[in-house]
Amino acid sequence: MRSAEIIAVGSELLTPEKTDTNSLWLTEKLGEIGISVMLKTIVGDDEPRLKEAIQDALKRSDVVITTGGLGPTEDDITRQVTAKALGRELVHRPELEEELRERFRRFGREMPEINVRQAYVIEGAEPLANPNGSAPGLFVEDAGRTLVVLPGPPRELKPMFETHVRPRLERLGDGMIVRRRVLMVAGLGESAVDEKIAPIYQKYENVRTALLFTKTEVQVHFYARAEDVESAEEVLNELVERSVAELGDAVFSTDGEAMEEVVGRMLRERNETLALAESCTGGLIGRRVTEVAGSSDYFLEGAITYSNAAKTRVLGVPAETIEAHGAVSAETAEAMAAGMRERSGADHAVSVTGIAGPGGGTEEKPVGTVFIGIANAGGVRSVRIVLPGDRYIIRWRASQAALDVLRRSLLRADRASGGRDYSLT
């Protein structure tokens, strides 16, 4: 497999407030065409260090990509320093200057003379057009190595990579490509997931598997390496199918769909509606459901009933229920869901009440205790879960668990009716 290095240029990337995100994206895209990133460097607008970084990288790796430092100001040194590192001249290209002037004219402005430097190209290099900015990129072959110079802003870099760089680098690869599939799991921990599927994925020699535990779910990333896209997809289909067979309903997505999108799609397919009654999540579930464009088709309303009085007044939870069992209880969760369903007329009402912390925990109901209620045509039920983490994480996981309760309830309804042939793959 060919090796690559990425050099991110810019003093702002060496401050505590900025991080280099281009390299994550480039790493995935290079992987797709069989080129493996072996080292990343972040260097300031610092001539000797940048020159050394480029020269060292070209000694070690087949492909070197620099990002950033192509602007028109004094600080933007990548163009000059790259030329020096290669021992080549910068050559003025009148046709590039004319394109730059034309670009400024289109925006009704005169080109500042300082931008002329963006019309200089390293001797023997191919300029790469940048439709979203004034800095062209560069593609240079040098002593069997390939050096690619790209601008820093992601909205300039990404289309330039796709249009100009990927096709040129594809030739360089070993003919192998990599494709990714992500499996998302709710209701099982990271090690439980791994225990179930490790015996499956370990048998695939050309698949790299990475498990990630995000704030809401366990994600399983499969990267399949193969000779062509079809073979990679075939391996991924098989692997996903076998993993889903093992994990069952805990898998909610195999194509990158987030939980709120999955639930939204299921409601839309059924032509059914949703309402929410949130206490400890404080609006987070509503926010997630309505993050999906078009959610107004199935989401009717939500109530954030933070105080006990609001639970009673808005949702009709009897004060005696709260008195007898507490605001955080199965009884209250069920009364919240039933009240919301009745008031809104929605097909499904989901409620959440819990202790997100840091205060408020007891021995019987520690911080992280959450009750989720669900009311639909079949009646009212609730589940109790205890979530680990801080306030922020507990709230996110409670929101995920609530949506997952709804998802599983929709799946069960389908099975009970013997109807819908719902498949996750």
Added chain:
Amino acid sequence: MRSAEIIAVGSELLTPEKTDTNSLWLTEKLGEIGISVMLKTIVGDDEPRLKEAIQDALKRSDVVITTGGLGPTEDDITRQVTAKALGRELVHRPELEEELRERFRRFGREMPEINVRQAYVIEGAEPLANPNGSAPGLFVEDAGRTLVVLPGPPRELKPMFETHVRPRLERLGDGMIVRRRVLMVAGLGESAVDEKIAPIYQKYENVRTALLFTKTEVQVHFYARAEDVESAEEVLNELVERSVAELGDAVFSTDGEAMEEVVGRMLRERNETLALAESCTGGLIGRRVTEVAGSSDYFLEGAITYSNAAKTRVLGVPAETIEAHGAVSAETAEAMAAGMRERSGADHAVSVTGIAGPGGGTEEKPVGTVFIGIANAGGVRSVRIVLPGDRYIIRWRASQAALDVLRRSLLRADRASGGRDYSLT
């Protein structure tokens, strides 16, 4: 100013799904003691590349910090490779092995023999105790350079840096320290903020200023370099005071407090309560308000009235108002706020209705049009704003604008009453 490099070790950091966050934290901490990070390298579990990275870094920089690769497995090569890079031996330390065995005993487990390698120390290096993990760190002086070897998990690295590394490196610095202050601004764009305060901060030679436009606010980060903490704080106080004088009420925080915390504190100080009526933000404002622990003291309830029917039924917005002016209008926003205030009995009710996109825009009301209503003892008002960005960003900015309308209304009420001496500094 002394220079530093950070080398993050671990093949997982060269995958598309993981990013190195330790280095941002270390950059800030090193800056505080007058040491400037000049280069960052991310390298896999790859002996030749790691060895070269360490040797190159020690040639260029006064301080080199490696993070990660200190675990007990075959992949964890930092200890051995660092020794090789320095041309020194690894020496077994029986007392470290005993501590490790004791650590495992405390957790009721036998130490796996593989962990013995964590009891090896580079010749002449000082081991650094790790209270949160089994891998000790290392502190090595070599030919006038300093090499610090730390584990990768942030909960191990951070306390080790604070306890062992910072005091040792402080001696190395030039005696200058750096302190940071963050000013947060709402209701003004990045360039408007810069135009106002650049003439102020540019006069401070020993202050670095960075403007960041996050999804909710413009942040101004001031880093003051001085001989001691008192002098740095004095400069920062003066700079912040002069900036606030220029920016006025647009500054909502000078000590890192988020908008939801500022508003929460103001409500608590006044012993007043809040209710929310959200349409296009779908619960995001409620989620932000309740992210603050203890918010149940002032937050009563929220309604996510996504459908027109819910606006009418839950908040009493007359159907004719929606019919005549549209769901996204000043009239609807005001009726939502008034209805929520009446129903909840809260002192302040804030409402939001708008077009978050991607669909739904018209010439008169393009995507990003948002109306914010506010009802309190003084009556009902509304403002119209047009926000740039995609659905996600528009929703975040709408939530921020809504909380900012409340904040400014609370400030105005204070001024009108001639009461409270509220100061942001």
